[in-house]
Amino acid sequence: xxxxxxxxxxxxxxxxxxxxxxxxxxxxxxxxxxxxxxxxxxxxxxxxxxxxxxxxxxxxxxxxxxxxxxxxxxxxxxxxxxxxxxxxxxxxxxxxxxxxxxxxxxxxxxxxxxxxxxxxxxxxxxxxxxxxxxxxxxxxxxxxxxxxxxxxxxxxxxxxxxxxxxxxxxxxxxxxxxxxxxxxxxxxxxxxxxxxxxxxxxxxxxxxxxxxxxxxxxxxxxxxxxxxxxxxxxxxxxxxxxxxxxxxxxxxxx
Amino acid sequence: xxxxxxxxxxxxxxxxxxxxxxxxxxxxxxxxxxxxxxxxxxxxxxxxxxxxxxxxxxxxxxxxxxxxxxxxxxxxxxxxxxxxxxxxxxxxxxxxxxxxxxxxxxxxxxxxxxxxxxxxxxxxxxxxxxxxxxxxxxxxxxxxxxxxxxxxxxxxxxxxxxxxxxxxxxxxxxxxxxxxxxxxxxxxxxxxxxxxxxxxxxxxxxxxxxxxxxxxxxxxxxxxxxxxxxxxxxxxxxxxxxxxxxxxxxxxxxxxxxxxxxxx
Numbered sequence: 001x002x003x004x005x006x007x008x009x010x011x012x013x014x015x016x017x018x019x020x021x022x023x024x025x026x027x028x029x030x031x032x033x034x035x036x037x038x039x040x041x042x043x044x045x046x047x048x049x050x051x052x053x054x055x056x057x058x059x060x061x062x063x064x065x066x067x068x069x070x071x072x073x074x075x076x077x078x079x080x081x082x083x084x085x086x087x088x089x090x091x092x093x094x095x096x097x098x099x100x101x102x103x104x105x106x107x108x109x110x111x112x113x114x115x116x117x118x119x120x121x122x123x124x125x126x127x128x129x130x131x132x133x134x135x136x137x138x139x140x141x142x143x144x145x146x147x148x149x150x151x152x153x154x155x156x157x158x159x160x161x162x163x164x165x166x167x168x169x170x171x172x173x174x175x176x177x178x179x180x181x182x183x184x185x186x187x188x189x190x191x192x193x194x195x196x197x198x199x200x201x202x203x204x205x206x207x208x209x210x211x212x213x214x215x216x217x218x219x220x221x222x223x224x225x226x227x228x229x230x231x232x233x234x235x236x237x238x239x240x241x242x243x244x245x246x247x248x249x250x251x252x253x254x
Numbered sequence: 255x256x257x258x259x260x261x262x263x264x265x266x267x268x269x270x271x272x273x274x275x276x277x278x279x280x281x282x283x284x285x286x287x288x289x290x291x292x293x294x295x296x297x298x299x300x301x302x303x304x305x306x307x308x309x310x311x312x313x314x315x316x317x318x319x320x321x322x323x324x325x326x327x328x329x330x331x332x333x334x335x336x337x338x339x340x341x342x343x344x345x346x347x348x349x350x351x352x353x354x355x356x357x358x359x360x361x362x363x364x365x366x367x368x369x370x371x372x373x374x375x376x377x378x379x380x381x382x383x384x385x386x387x388x389x390x391x392x393x394x395x396x397x398x399x400x401x402x403x404x405x406x407x408x409x410x411x412x413x414x415x416x417x418x419x420x421x422x423x424x425x426x427x428x429x430x431x432x433x434x435x436x437x438x439x440x441x442x443x444x445x446x447x448x449x450x451x452x453x454x455x456x457x458x459x460x461x462x463x464x465x466x467x468x469x470x471x472x473x474x475x476x477x478x479x480x481x482x483x484x485x486x487x488x489x490x491x492x493x494x495x496x497x498x499x500x501x502x503x504x505x506x507x508x509x510x511x512x513x514x515x516x517x518x
Contacts, residue, residue, distance in 0.1 A: 015429025022436050023329065030445045034292075036452050038299040041292075162273035169284040177288045184295040189287065 013104065020107030024057055027179060028115055042183035047122035048211055049181060054116025055135070055203040056178035059142025060171065061109035067147045069099045070154035071164040078161045083251050092246060096154065123211070131210060141227040142202035146171055148234035149197070155238070155245035174199045182208070182216050190216055198234065201227040256352055257360035264364030268372070275372040282319040282377040289315045290385055304449030309388040310476045311447075316381035317472040318444055320374035324366045325406045325467050326414065327444050329435030335418040336427050348510060355502055359411055366407040390477055398484060402471040405491035409466040412498030413438070419502065422509040443469040463498060466491040 031053065035046045044052075073096050076082040085095045116135075125131065153167025160166070174193065182190050182204050194200040194217060208215050209224040268275075290312050297308040306314065322328060335358060338344045347354055381387060390396060417434045421427035439445055441464035448459045448469045459465060470487045473479040479487045 012424075012426045012429040016432060019429060019432035019436060023432070026436060026440055026445055029440070033446050033451060034296055037303055037450065038296065041299065042295045160273055160277075162271060163277040165274065165277035165281040169281040173281065173284045173288060176285065180288075180292050180295075185288075185291045189291070 016104040017107045020104045021111050022107075024061070024108040024111045027176065028053055028111070031179070042181040044181040044183070047119045047124075049179070050115050050119035051123060051211070052181065052203055052207055053179040054112050054114075054119055055139055055142065055207060056175050057112025058109055058116060058139045059202050060146050060175040061105065061112050062139070062143035063146035063150055063171070064108060065105045067097050067150040068105060070096055070150045071157075071167050072096075072099050073154045074157035074161045074164050077158060077249070080251060082249070093151075093242060125210060125212075134206060134210060138203060138206040138227060141231040144231035145199065145202050145227075145234055146174075148231070148238035149174070149199075151235075151238035152241050155241040158245035158249050170197060170199075174202075178203050187216065194219075198230050201230045257356055260352075260357055260360040261364035261367070264361040265368045266364075268365050268368040275369075278323060278373045279376045282322060282373060283380045286316050286319040286377050286381055287384070289318075290381065304447055305478065306447070306449070306476070307388070309386050310478065312381070312385045313387045313389060313476055314447055314472050316378050316385075316387065317475055318468055319381075320378045321370075321403065321406070321468060321471065322444070323373040324370040324403065325410045325442075325471075326366075327410070327438060327442050327468060329432055329439065333431075335415070336421050336431065339418060339421040340426065345513065348513065354510075355415065355499070355506055358415060359408070359499075362411045362414075363404075363407060370403065388476055390475065395474070395477065398488070399471060399475045402474045402488060402491060405488065405495055406467045406471050408495040409463055409491060409498060410438075412495060412502055413463060415502045416498065416505060419505045419509050422512055438464050438467065441465065442467040443472070447472075463494040466494045 028050075031049055032046075034041060035049075039045070041049060073082070076085070076096075076099075082092075085092050088095065120127075120135070149170050150167065153164075153170065156166070157163060174197070177185070177189075177193065178199060182200070190200070194205075205215060205219075205224045206227055209221075215224070293311045293315055294308060297303055297306070297311045301308065303311070318327070335344075338347065347357070350357070382389065390399075413434065417427065417431055420430055424430060441448070441459050441462050443465065448456055448465055450456070451459050460469065470479070470491055474484060474487060
């Protein structure tokens with residue numbers, strides 16, 4: 001339904017998709033402008049940063065396409081329209097995720113894939129079958145991790161209502177952070193996104209392994225491969241938070 | 255005095271969104287941290303890039319986060335007026351015994367004042383707590399910065415007003431609003447200071463109206479503009495503000511002649 005409704009204003013749809021493409025491309029333009037002045041950032045070359053950028057963008061893009069509408073939940077709780085969704089004979093979670101489903105978000109994925117493709121062709125990596133397989137696997141796990149953050153953020157809004165921006169700082173903010181090498185950031189910040197909100201498993205840890213770089217926290221090598229387990233755990237946790245939030249929901253009564 | 259009341263009303267209205275303001279402060283602070291570290295890495299490689307030292311570069315990041323909401327440097331920001339035009343509610347506004355453009359300008363100034371306080375002060379303080387910043391010690395510089403910020407809001411409003419008016423012809427203006435928001439983020443210096451843009455492209459970017467929205471006020475605060483350069487900066491903002499508001503009036507009169515109000 002939302003796909004058809006957005007396709008109705010054709011010019012606007014094209015502009016939105018192109019805009020979505022351009023919006024995520026702006027970050028990469030910034031990186032390229034930086035590299036017009038320097039050769040390495042935090043010890044990483046442009047193709048290496050582009051690899052981080054591409055993997056993180058595609059992961060977030062996939063999660064955003066499927067769950068990006070979850071941040072509208074706060075508004076629905078506030079104005080009471082969530083009650084409509086509760087009455088329909090379909091899972092509330094699916095309805096909230098599909099709320100204003102925006103096909104234009106394909107723009108971000110496309111842009112991320114282009115940068116990823118370019119970086120892979122320029123990287124100095126010995127591409128064995130295992131390494132090749134690692135790239136799609138890490139983007140899917142990364143998407144699952146971001147999806148868990150979207151869901152947990154939405155669950156949080158059953159109480160906070162107006163706090164969609166907090167969720168944005170973990171998803172879009174986390175994405176911005178993961179686009180840069182971990183060497184750029186203070187150790188405490190890197191620790192925070194490894195142990196507290198394990199965004200580092202989206203791309204930093206597996207990518208450092210692929211690029212043959214030491215990880216800045218000096219973790220044991222097997223940690224680089226636990227991404228799928230972390231993603232599964234986070235999704236389970238987010239699912240619980242969602243159920244708990246939905247149970248605790250009290251309508252506005254207006 | 256009517257317009258002062260509109261501004262005050264708008265200030266109070268945005269003051270009621272307390273959770274949203276706290277959430278916004280949180281987001282601005284998180285992004286401030288991330289960007290500050292990347293700028294530090296960049297300035298480690300190229301000290302004095304764009305004429306800034308590292309403390310100035312980091313201050314630039316936090317100024318951007320502090321002004322983001324007030325000057326509406328992000329994508330979006332015309333939604334309300336645009337929605338009123340699309341739905342036809344604009345007819346009510348036109349019927350009011352007040353000037354449409356001045357009405358919305360006053361409301362926007364009220365909104366900006368609240369957001370400068372609500373979403374500007376805390377991220378800047380957080381930045382000052384964790385990074386060495388190059389903040390001015392003289393009250394005069396702070397005063398000039400506030401004046402420059404006010405002019406930045408006027409330029410920003412004038413541009414957003416034009417985009418919203420385009421809705422009279424486009425019906426669904428979301429695409430145009432997005433494109434204009436992107437141009438704003440890029441050419442205001444939000445993505446990277448315009449002084450870092452290479453060569454002639456950088457010089458051109460500093461002449462466009464978006465430069466009046468972040469680059470100029472930030473340079474005033476960083477002390478990168480003093481004396482004649484400071485006056486030129488303020489004049490640059492004022493000229494763009496007046497020119498865009500005047501253009502807005504022309505488009506507005508063309509648009510209002512087009513309006514057909516359905517009775518019922």
